[in-house]
Amino acid sequence: MTRNTDTGDDSGDAVTDGGVAEDGQRSGFSPVAALNERFGSDFVESSQFWLPPFLLVGLFVYGAIIWNLLISLTDFTGFGTPDYSDLDLQMYSRALADSGFVDAAINTFILLVGFTLVTLALGLGLAILIDRNIRFENTFRTIYLLPMSLSFVVTAQFWAWMFNFNNGVINIVITSLGLGRVDWIGNPDIVLWAVMFALMWQFAGYAMVVFLAGLRAIPNEHYEAAKVDGASTVRMYWRVIIPQLKGSTISASVVLMVFALKAFDFLYSLVGGYRPPNGADILATKMVREAYANLNWAYASAVAITLFVMTLGIVGPYLYYQYNRGNL
Amino acid sequence: MGTLELDGVTKVFPDGDGEIVAVDDVDIEMRDGEFLVVVGPSGCGKSTTLRMVAGLETISSGEIRLAGQRVNEVKPQHRDIAMVFQSYALYPHMTVEENMAFGLEEPTDLSDGEIETRVADAAETMGIAELLDRKPADLSGGQRQRVALGRAIVRDPEVFLMDEPLSNLDAKLRSELRTELQRLQDELDVTTMYVTHDQTEAMTMGDRIAILNAGELQQVATPLECYHEPANRFVAGFIGDPSMNFFPVERDGETLVGDMFDYPLSGSTLDDVGDVTDLTLGVRPEDISLAGDSAGDHTFSTVVEVVEPMGDENTVYLRFADAPEGETFIATVGGLQQVSAGDEITVEIPEETIHLFDGTSGEAVHNREIDE
Structure with a gap:
């Protein structure tokens, strides 16, 4: 040097x-x-170690994001090259006027919030049950975590069968109970909830593992002290144990929200194409469809930037929280 | 009233195919307002006993009665008890005030104002009034301990249960809080069961001591009784620091024959011994005195191996003149007496200070005389 x-x-x-x-x-x-x-x-002496990855990430991640932002400001469609001379926010105003975009944004938001909350609640419930010194604890833990290890493609196919109108397991069970068939995928009012249920099935195990780790970090004495202090089991969990899981909740919800935004894979595999079932269009599917089916490059970029800002809105506060606690 | 009775209480833990008896048929009766210290080496079942009283462990057999009522089947939250844990177990997400109020909010329907008053009173008693808004993480070890005690006293229970509450503190703080705890218990006059492995705490704090070993109750008595009239060899060795010296001896007529010495006995002692021949002779270090040049039946010439000066007294490791090196016994002598390693000195073991234990069962057959 x-x-x-x-x-x-x-x-x-x-x-x-x-x-x-x-x-x-x-x-x-x-x-x-x-x-x-x-x-x-x-700083300078060590640069040979950190500078190359730094530049690569800078170019291919942040560079690509900035380029995408630029494209979203053009009117680029079809084949050819974008024209960077006339930049404006036309694509964003077009998005706001496009009911398809607004629906997709609302669906994305519902999926984001609904899926995250339900999965957290289910994961917490499972974790608490598993933490109560049950028999075959490891077996249960593995069973609950297993769906998480499956690819979205597999789970999408699996749930496509489950939700099948004519011979899906769920409808067979329902009809055998004397109820009418439900068109889980075809009904635009239901499909989003069906998708949410399938995603919850896949990721509740992950939330469970995060919560279980959090529960294991709480000393036994806290449970005992709460009992001796006169709290019932429910009150003990509600007032003493769950509040101590704040860290687990935050980190699990950030990961789950990011999974919710990435539900594109699931929807794509569910129908095998860019057009998800009516009522289940989200920003990610909308973005890909606009870009690769309709060649509306600039418009798709604008959707991508919107999605990016949403993600940032989720991860940003988390990073700030971690930074304040000295973890970064 | 806050009487607490343990009647044949037994705890059996399953262990693979077999089982481990952690607490074996323990009978203790505590009167209202009594301070009982349960003491014993680690693994003797003292914490398990306490946890059974708290309801945190089930009782395998026997009965626990709180204020005359059988509580075996009562859940911990419905027993009128408060417990202080070794790790304090303060809830980290709550302030000191919330920690203390928790035990009042949950089981009772006291009004908020009433709870606030009682918390403030308890905080005042414990001298932690200015800490009420802090979180446990911002407190020192001693402050946390005070909060944990405050959390217990604010509930005004029938019985306090304390599981080695002072063992996480440094020596100075420990002795400070020891005194304070005694004062507090005296003031509140609440029946207290206090578990410790520290025999100093046992001696200084309790009205009575219960000594456990390997799950079995050895003796329940006042500290001085345990010290001067131990029920068996275990109690004699456990209570007192440095511990009592033990010598295995055989009775031959009116004389005790040890490996290195003969010890003639007088008539009254012989009456206690009866026809037991296999015995253990015990004598406390402070009862061994320097004899100077005088010689008698109970004086022995010894060599000083090590001297540990403590200031007020010296702990002296002695061996009998013809014993091999390393086979020592302990004597404590006044701090101003000049004794140094290698000295040959004559010591006296007065007959009125000796204890005799059955060599096989360990039961005490003769205890020292006490001047009334």
Whole structure:
């Protein structure tokens, strides 16, 4: 590595970084010393390790996001190259006027909130039951976690069978109980809830594992103290145990919300195409459809940016929370 | 009233195919307002006993009666008890005030104002009034301990249960809080069962001590009775620091014959011994005195191996003159007496201070005389 070159006229070698910085002040500006002083002693020397991945991520992630933002400001459609000379927010105003976009945004939001809350509640319930020293605890834990290890493609096919109007398991059970068949996928008022149920089935196990880890971190004495203090089991969980799961809840919900935004895979596999069942269109499917089916590149980019902002809105506060607790 | 009776209480834990008896047929009767310290080495079943009283462990057999009522089947939340845990078990998400109020809000329908008053009173008693808004994480160990005690006293229960509440504190704080706890218990006059492995706490705090070993109750008596009239060899060795010296001896007529010494007995002691021949002779370190040059039946010449000066007294490790090195017994002598390693000194073991235990069963057959 090249060391600071300004130290040539100095009597002793500048070894410590403090010495280098002083030299820099006396004999003119030294970028290396200034960088080191600003970002820590090995900033320049260590750059060969962190700079290449830094540049790659910068180009392919953040560069792509910025490029996408630029495209969303153009009117780029069909084949050819985008025209960057005339940038405006036309695509965003078009989105607001497009009832398909608004519906997709509302569906995305319902899925996001509904799926996350229901999955958290179910996961918490399972975790509490499993934590009560039951028999075959490991077996149950594995069974509940198993769906999570399956690909969206597999679960989508699986639930497509389950929800099948004519010979799906759910309808067979319902008709055998004397109730009428329900068109789970075809009915636009129901399909979103059916999708939410399937996703919940897949991810409740994940929430359970996160909560179980949180529960295991709470000392036994807290349960005992609460009991001796006169709390019933329900009140003990409600007032003493669950409030201590705040950290688990936050980290589980962030992951679940991101899964909800990524439900594209599930919907794509459910129908095997860009057009999800009526009533289950979300921003992700809308975005892909606009781009690759309709070649509305700029419009799809605008949808993508909207989705990106939503994600940021979820992850941002979490990162800020972690930063404040000194975890970042 | 807050009487607490344990009647043949037994706890059996299943262990693979077999089972482990953690507490074996323990009978204890505590009168109202009594401070009973349950003491014993780790694993002796003292915490299990306490947890059975709290209702946190089921009772395998026997009966626990609280204020005359059988409570075996009563859930912990319905027993009128308060417990202080070794780890304090303060709820980390609640402030001190909320921690203390919790035990009043849950089981009772006191008004908010009443709860607030009682919490404030208890905080005042414990000297933690200025900490009420803080979270447990912001408190020092001693403060947490006070909060844990405050949380117990605010409930005004029939019985306090304390599970080694002082063992997480440093020595100075521990002795401070020890005194304070005694004062508090005296003031509140609540029946208290206090579990510890620390025999100093047992000696200094309790009205009575219950000594457990391997799940079996060895003796329940006042601290001084346990010290001067131990029921058996275990109690004699457990209570007192440094521990009592034990020498295995055989009775030969009117003389006890040990490996290194002969010890003649007088008539009254012999009456206690009866026809037992296999015995253990016990003598407390502070009862062994320097004899100077005088010689008698009960003086022995010894060599000093190690001296541990404690300031007020010296702990001296002695061995009999012809014993191999390392086979020592302990004597404590005044701090101003000049004794150093290698010295040959004569010590006296006065007959009125000796204890004799049955060599096989360990039962005490003779205890020292006490000047009334």
